[in-house]
Amino acid sequence: MFKVKVLNQAVLEEVLEMPMVIEAIEQVYTLKEQNQTALFPMVFHEFNPGVADMDIKSGHLKGADIFGLKLVSWFGENKDKNLPLLIGTTMIFDSKTGAPQAILNADHITGMRTGAAGAIGAKYLAKKDSKTMLMVGTGHIAQFEIAATLIAVPSIEKVLIHDPMSVERSKDYAGSIKEKLLKNFNVDKEVTFEAVENFEQAVGVSDVIITATPSRQAMIQKDWVKPGTHLSCVGADMEGKQEIDEKLFADAIVVVDDIGQAVNVGETETAFKAGIISEDKIYSEIGAVILGDKKGRTSDEDITIFDSTGIALQDLMTSKIALELADKKGLGTVIDL
């Protein structure tokens, strides 16, 4: 009855390139600002608390004529079953007819859109000529953040790498990331990669800091951060997660992807609950800065924060462009639903 395209991980890795995803995510933010989108309430269910849960994030991209959802399940015991702990699936539908259009593996799309999001924060809010970037976290998301930021902020010359759990992992990562960036993203820049020995010092010399860890307490203290620094906080995507000192929110220019999500589940949550920032003190959502309706940074002394909580609209738009590219290349499998 319905011809539905199925795109697996391999097809998505083949068709999606970071520059086009950055452009797509910027478009999502601007459509959101222009009221061309809707986010639906999130669903979260614990099958067995701390052992197995799932969430569904969904929304409508009116400007792109699609709606849809991403379902992510987390099953901790999968590690004994040789299966990934996190499994994500995206479904998109035509918003003119309600007909299903596609089912996609969500893993690579999540990496690409999350990397693009952190980088867009840096592109619009960091100082011009930012030279040093600090990546906090060396997990799955980190390489997407580094690739996207090197593309979106071409003035970066040095990337400092910090794994809060292990200096050895920081060193291994710093030694291998150049090759991964070339192989996975075709990014080949004259950039040096250095493992961090002293975290406080590394924070103090960085122009752009991107955090992508599941930390539940501040790792970066306010008095370590020099004037002019930009921080894109990516790791905090559910209640209780926190990566940077909530006191930073008192004076920084705080820009978010979605105000509701930021105060409930984002990096802003802790500062919000502590009364350090209120919704009306959040400078704006990022779409307003991209559109030029809001200035963003006002001087080289401002500290800027982009709270990138991650919204379903990013997955939907990235899925849409992946579908178009796969169609052009004759990739993917069509099923009759």
Ligand SMILES: NC(=O)c1ccc[n+]([C@@H]2O[C@H](COP(=O)([O-])OP(=O)(O)OC[C@H]3O[C@@H](n4cnc5c(N)ncnc54)[C@H](O)[C@@H]3O)[C@@H](O)[C@H]2O)c1
């Ligand atoms: N905002 C978004 O759109 C979005 C999208 C995807 C993932 N995330 C979040 O980003 C974070 C990182 O995801 P990932 O897939 O790279 O994870 P991962 O498990 O692959 O890597 C996590 C990294 O953080 C470090 N780490 C682990 N526990 C820590 C702790 N308690 N304190 C400090 N560091 C710790 C690890 O050593 C590793 O370097 C997670 O919180 C994830 O939920 C956010």
